[in-house]
Amino acid sequence: xxxxxxxNRYCPNCRKHTKHIVSVxxxxxxxxxxxxxxxxxRKKKGYGSFPKEIFHKNAKINKRTLPVLECSECKKxxxxxxxxxxxxxxxEV
Ligand SMILES: [Zn+2]
Numbered sequence: 660x661x662x663x664x665x666x667n668r669y670c671p672n673c674r675k676h677t678k679h680i681v682s683v684x685x686x687x688x689x690x691x692x693x694x695x696x697x698x699x700x701r702k703k704k705g706y707g708s709f710p711k712e713i714f715h716k717n718a719k720i721n722k723r724t725l726p727v728l729e730c731s732e733c734k735k736x737x738x739x740x741x742x743x744x745x746x747x748x749x750x751e752v
Pocket of ligand 1: 670671672673674677730731732733734735
């Protein structure tokens with residue numbers, strides 16, 4: 660799917676329609692000592708099998724792509740509608 664690089668969208672901070680610059684959301688680096696990581700590390704201690712099941716029966720082929728819109732006036736970011744598509748390109752129009 661093709662998505663334009665700039666879109667005119669409503670900005671809740673400016674409370675009007677402004678020009679937004681589109682980029683794709685990327686997951687940030689996970690902290691090594693977050694709560695879930697600490698819990699898994701505690702469970703993995705000692706004897707026994709791996710505490711969490713490993714998921715194999717994956718029915719969905721494509722991951723969701725989330726476009727991030729950055730307001731060109733206040734520089735705040737908000738999210739647009741996400742899509743499950745094979746290919747997501749940002750394109751100059
Ligand atoms: Zn704004």
